Amino acid sequence: MHATEISPLTKKLAAFVALSDGDLAVLARLHQKRRSFGAGREMVHEGETEQSAYILAKGWVCSYKLQPDGTRQIIDFQIPGDFLGLRSVLLRTSDHSFEPIVDILAAEVPKKDLLEAFTNTPRLATAILWVASRDEAMVVEHLVRLGSRDASKRMAHFLLELGARLTLVGLGSKSGYACPLRQYHLADALGLSSVHVNRVLRDLREAGLVSFRDGQVKFLDYAGLVKLAGFYTAYLDETGPLLL
Amino acid sequence: MHATEISPLTKKLAAFVALSDGDLAVLARLHQKRRSFGAGREMVHEGETEQSAYILAKGWVCSYKLQPDGTRQIIDFQIPGDFLGLRSVLLRTSDHSFEPIVDILAAEVPKKDLLEAFTNTPRLATAILWVASRDEAMVVEHLVRLGSRDASKRMAHFLLELGARLTLVGLGSKSGYACPLRQYHLADALGLSSVHVNRVLRDLREAGLVSFRDGQVKFLDYAGLVKLAGFYTAYLDETGPLLL
DNA sequence: CCTGCGTCCTGATCTCGATCAGTAAGACCG
DNA sequence: CGGTCTTACTGATCGAGATCAGGACGCAGG
Numbered sequence A, B: 001m002h003a004t005e006i007s008p009l010t011k012k013l014a015a016f017v018a019l020s021d022g023d024l025a026v027l028a029r030l031h032q033k034r035r036s037f038g039a040g041r042e043m044v045h046e047g048e049t050e051q052s053a054y055i056l057a058k059g060w061v062c063s064y065k066l067q068p069d070g071t072r073q074i075i076d077f078q079i080p081g082d083f084l085g086l087r088s089v090l091l092r093t094s095d096h097s098f099e100p101i102v103d104i105l106a107a108e109v110p111k112k113d114l115l116e117a118f119t120n121t122p123r124l125a126t127a128i129l130w131v132a133s134r135d136e137a138m139v140v141e142h143l144v145r146l147g148s149r150d151a152s153k154r155m156a157h158f159l160l161e162l163g164a165r166l167t168l169v170g171l172g173s174k175s176g177y178a179c180p181l182r183q184y185h186l187a188d189a190l191g192l193s194s195v196h197v198n199r200v201l202r203d204l205r206e207a208g209l210v211s212f213r214d215g216q217v218k219f220l221d222y223a224g225l226v227k228l229a230g231f232y233t234a235y236l237d238e239t240g241p242l243l244l
Numbered sequence C: 001c002c003t004g005c006g007t008c009c010t011g012a013t014c015t016c017g018a019t020c021a022g023t024a025a026g027a028c029c030g
Numbered sequence D: 001c002g003g004t005c006t007t008a009c010t011g012a013t014c015g016a017g018a019t020c021a022g023g024a025c026g027c028a029g030g
Helices: A008-014 A021-030 A086-091 A111-120 A122-148 A151-168 A183-190 A194-206 A222-229 B008-014 B021-030 B086-091 B111-120 B122-148 B151-168 B183-190 B194-206 B222-229
Strands: A034-037 A052-058 A061-066 A072-078 A097-100 A104-110 A176-178 A210-213 A216-219 B034-037 B052-058 B061-066 B072-078 B097-100 B104-110 B176-178 B210-213 B216-219
Touching: A008 A021, A008 A052, A008 A122, A021 A111, A021 A122, A052 A086, A052 A111, A061 A183, A072 A122, A072 A183, A072 B122, A086 A122, A104 A111, A111 A122, A122 A151, A122 A183, A122 B072, A122 B122, A151 A176, A151 A183, A151 A194, A151 A210, A151 A216, A151 A222, A183 A194, A194 A210, B008 B021, B008 B052, B008 B122, B021 B111, B021 B122, B052 B086, B052 B111, B061 B183, B072 B122, B072 B183, B086 B122, B104 B111, B111 B122, B122 B151, B122 B183, B151 B176, B151 B183, B151 B194, B151 B210, B151 B216, B151 B222, B183 B194, B194 B210
Parallel strands: none
Antiparallel strands: A034 A104, A052 A104, A061 A072, A061 A097, A176 A216, A210 A216, B034 B104, B052 B104, B061 B072, B061 B097, B176 B216, B210 B216
């Protein structure tokens, strides 16, 4: 990536906070150490202590927890512009594992650099903390999805949330987005069997709401889908920053 | 409460971090403004921006989100020693509502005091951030509960987690604890109907594992319950602090 | 005293989604 | 080229848990 190209993270932050030239410079510096990981290889194992966080530049990752009985629950997906292991660096704890869904490209951010950035550019620091807080809000919403919505609402809500997130970094729109997930990813995330995921997707497609095919999510009736899902974006686009 | 009495929060922090006299003094000061709230009255409404956080001293609170269709999903319960609205103060956002389950007593912590404490006693600040991080880990675990465990495992796991949390502040033990929750609280938290909650509780009681009656949770076979639930405490007792 | 309400509890029925079983179509590989 | 793997898809059956309906009990207020 050239210095002139805008990183997804920068794009995301800029949507909510006015960043100074200094902030932008620091942000660019955090993106320097590029690393790639192959699809399927576990990156951080649950319980490990990491000394680096990553900013995802390209590709998708999922974070999950394995159960004693072998089933896995996907907690969240990370898309370009998202942090990986931010909390585990700041707080020396990691309570779930990460796995790249496709080959990914990420910027490694050593603990030291991150802490430096925090002290030198407090405005950037709050912006990053705000991002972390937004991630937590998404986890809470995911919890609500699992606890009190049926299969098709879960699916609809989830696909809409992903769309909103991708749109923020320029990878999606109200008409759809490219999506490397398999049906079993959806199953593990939404607490359904992949058989049922398949049926729900067919139902939604036949109802003319959304199609999930060949790595493409296409919104056929955005408004209808929003209504079915009860999708309110308040938890995603809390306006602006904050001060610490 | 007298200055000599140890607050639940102090007890909790002390279990993980060695606090200096200075830390303890600041912590005591944060506990000064006492306020009480009646059971059932909503404290913070979803979407509101609050200028104060609270440290719960006595009683139980639940945080929840309401769905368009009227059902509510309980995100978490707060017990003595827990923060209320910590994130909403630090980040000017609140994405769920709070409701006292019984009459409660809480210490109001104005934003200003909290920020002061953060700058003056960094060690205490990290301890508090660590507490926030632990709360988030519990939300994630709750998500896993909802996504990939059946009703009785959910219940067993939940009752065990509550027990572990209460034990940390001296309100519980491996033999049980006082619990003001109603069966419908369990239902709203675990994504079950209260009818089914009732049945599951009966089953667990008749299996000689745990009883939930008259405001008392009694562990009849702790080891057996742990085994049934697949209850691992790693996410609760990450050792020690951290540095920021 | 009765009345009404909230909570606990139980039985009967129905339904959503899991599980089992199997087909079909690529992709990769020797 | 045939084999093996992964993924998508469909039908049949089964079961966990929702829903409906109603009863028992304690408690507050008239």
